[in-house]
Amino acid sequence: MISMDSSENIVKEFKEHSISEFFKKNRQMLGYSSMIKSLVTVVHEYVTNSLDACEDAEILPNISVKLNRAGDNKYIVIISDNGPGIPKQIIGKALAMILAGTKFHRNVQQRGQQGIGAAGCTLFAQTTTGKPIRAISGLENGRAFSCSIGIDTMHNKPIINDIIDLKDIPRGLTIEGEFAMVKYDTSDHSVLEYLKRTALSNPHAQIVFIDPDGKEFSFLRSVDKIPEKPKAAKLHPLGLSVNDLLEEAHSSKEDMISTFLSNNFSRFSQGKVNELKELLPNINISKKPKELQWNESEMIVDAFKKMKWISPETAHIIPIGHAQIELTLKNILNPEFMHVIERKPKVFKGGFPFIVEAAIAYGGNAGKQLEEGYTGNILRFANRVPLLFDSGNCAITEAVRSIQWKRYNIDMDVQPVSVFVNISSVHIPYSGVGKESVSQEEEIIEEIKLAVMDAARGLQHFIHNKEKLSMYANKYKTIMRYTGQLSKDLASLTGKKPDEIRSTLEKIVAKHYSLESNVNDNKTQNATEEDIERETDFKESAD
Ligand SMILES: Nc1ncnc2c1ncn2[C@@H]1O[C@H](COP(=O)(O)OP(=O)(O)O)[C@@H](O)[C@H]1O
Ligand SMILES: [Mg+2]
Known part of the structure; x- marks a missing residue:
């Protein structure tokens, strides 16, 4: 007491x-x-x-x-x-x-x-x-x-x-x-x-x-274009809470709830007003929005969840843009390789549209340089703002970590890789007031994962080609080492000039291990092998 x-x-x-x-x-x-x-x-x-x-x-x-x-x-x-x-x-x-x-x-x-x-x-x-x-x-x-x-x-x-x-x-x-x-x-x-x-x-x-x-x-700036000015977005009915709807209604100057709904929210056609009327015959949607009660707002928000909606409009989300990301990555990280992905707009919690952009940069100044080598890093952004802290709580970190990098032959622990992710939205769901990380909404994680996986595939291809290139380069070097002795031996057997034989041999080896044709295009590679066979046959028979 x-x-x-x-x-x-x-x-x-x-x-x-x-x-x-x-x-x-x-x-x-x-x-x-x-x-x-x-x-x-x-x-x-x-x-x-x-x-x-x-x-x-x-x-x-x-x-x-x-x-x-x-x-x-x-x-x-x-x-x-x-x-x-x-x-x-x-x-x-x-x-x-x-x-x-x-x-x-x-x-x-x-x-x-x-x-x-x-x-x-x-x-x-x-x-x-x-x-x-x-x-x-x-x-x-x-x-x-x-x-x-x-x-x-x-x-x-x-x-x-x-x-x-x-x-x-x-x-x-x-x-x-x-x-x-x-x-x-x-x-x-x-x-x-x-x-x-x-x-x-x-x-x-x-x-x-x-x-x-x-x-x-x-x-320095990489592009001279001011980003398109984002327009004010109307809320989508599926993004509304009971309290949001009530507050918006109470501050509205409309005469009727029906017009308040159709004028203030995205995708609210007359057809939707009629549908709502049928679902909630006991609510008078011709009364003033100021008179809307909490329990009515609750019923309306519930009804919204039962109705089928066109996805929210996305015109008011302005991503950085594919070309701009490429230019800036080149300008600042100067990587050996980069692959940029811009995904289509998606929606989280039914009512909030967002766009994910992802890129992978490899080599140059990408990744993080350590005393004993490199390690990969994740560059997180929300509406173009870098997020440096609270990475453990962030949807971006979660998505990137959940990818099986081995599948892409990428080792984030030792390779100079930067994974860049930017989320654009009118309503970024931050984990706290400090806006240091993006909350782990399932749809957002999924979307980031898809974007990064797409970018990773590009890098996988590049690393594969790079490995092949280095393999060919090694073989080329090894075989070239024998051309001197071989041409001398062939010269003494055939009586031809060793220099001529050597130059022909070198041409054959160079063509066979011609790096680009071997790596980028299998068809070209096959053709080259056939060519070499033909060329060798021809030389032998001529001799
Ligand atoms: N560099 C600036 N140039 C012009 N206006 C500014 C600048 N910095 C702040 N403002 C004004 O001050 C307001 C308050 O800024 P701030 O407290 O950071 O809140 P917020 O950025 O969330 O609106 C901004 O909304 C803007 O109108
Ligand atoms: Mg501010």
């Missing part, structure tokens, strides 16, 4: 907290856990925002990232882009108010979704160094300003200071922040690796990185 005193205590102790306070205490949820990961998270949040903003404004992105040491486990991060900048009246909310942004409400395929990233960085800077961030914003209309931005965590509100109007500033946003409890290294989980992979999945972007020692790394 709770005594009067303790219940009063509960009332006294009861307090409300803002979302900023929550993330201040739980920053690991946003990717701020280990020091190395925290630095990558900061860079990731700003770079994804720059890419999103540039693409939204149809600008080819030029992004620069600079890290300066500022003390023990302390760095100044300076990130600039040539995007549209952020107007004065919203810059505070954009960069220092958690859950504020231009993307959450849109239903468009973009990297950012929740409006957490930039404010999360400001919060992290402030809670580790006590300092606000500084922004310089150059707008399309030629106006520019700079200001410092902190965050009032109690109220999840921005604190803006030192606003200075500026002249002659190029268009774009520059953010400078000091962060402590961060560490720079050059491992697989580093800022450099993150940016390299970002360049791989964004061939239209130019990214320059200056590391803490002042060393510059430039990832």
Whole structure:
């Protein structure tokens, strides 16, 4: 039993907290856990925002990232882009108010979704160094300003200071922040690796990185084409939960549930409205959507599952593209071999379309170089964003690991192989708020597996040919070693000039082990063998 005193205590102790306070205490949820990961998270949040903003404004992105040491486990991060900048009246909310942004409400395929990233960085800077961030914003209309931005965590509100109007500033946003409890290294989980992979999945972007020692790394753009701008997608009825439907209905201005359904959801024809009416005669779908009740929403969502639907539209999913992936792999990994696969759109959980692209690169800078050789690596991407952490929980890792690589004569442990997988969707099902891995949906795993297996087949063929080539090359070398002695012996037997015999012999051997014809085409190989036989017969009889 709770005594009067303790219940009063509960009332006294009861307090409300803002979302900023929550993330201040739980920053690991946003990717701020280990020091190395925290630095990558900061860079990731700003770079994804720059890419999103540039693409939204149809600008080819030029992004620069600079890290300066500022003390023990302390760095100044300076990130600039040539995007549209952020107007004065919203810059505070954009960069220092958690859950504020231009993307959450849109239903468009973009990297950012929740409006957490930039404010999360400001919060992290402030809670580790006590300092606000500084922004310089150059707008399309030629106006520019700079200001410092902190965050009032109690109220999840921005604190803006030192606003200075500026002249002659190029268009774009520059953010400078000091962060402590961060560490720079050059491992697989580093800022450099993150940016390299970002360049791989964004061939239209130019990214320059200056590391803490002042060393510059430039990832030049491989294509001059801005990716097609994704359109807002309507939700498919099979992707709706009871709560989604109810919330959408309650915020709708339509007069009737029937028109609300047909105007707001994908594939909802008049025929489907009639079908629903027949399935649920007790629900009045001519009433206002605002009047929809929870139990009615439940019945409707159940009915949707019984109805047959055309698959969701896929026009609003923009993959990287076959040719672009090839160009960028060539540009950045310069592999000996690559095979790119772009699959057709598929659907998970009935209502969410997605597209998988996969590629295998072999040789060159593919794979991971170890002291004693190479090992394969998996390059995971979701909507072109590299996923560096939490690989064990990711659908991509799961799919790649479940492939029987031996069947393809590929050994991921010792070969210089990179497996590249990008999933594009308006609704990437991430495993957590930090968006570090893709949740293991069966349909997604299956689709990745098929794509990677297809790419693996290409590599299998290449390795097979390569082995054959090297076998022929070895045989060629061995046999060539005997041509000298053999031509001398034949010369003394026949009285012909040894040089002539040697040159004929060498031609025969070269033709027989002519690498391309032997490897790529069996028919050519047979023909060559016959040719050689004929040629040998002819020579012998002539002698
Ligand atoms: N580099 C930038 N250029 C223009 N606008 C930006 C930039 N960075 C952030 N923004 C704006 O700030 C908003 C908040 O960013 P963020 O907190 O990362 O959330 P999200 O990216 O999920 O929308 C974005 O939606 C965008 O409107
Ligand atoms: Mg963002």
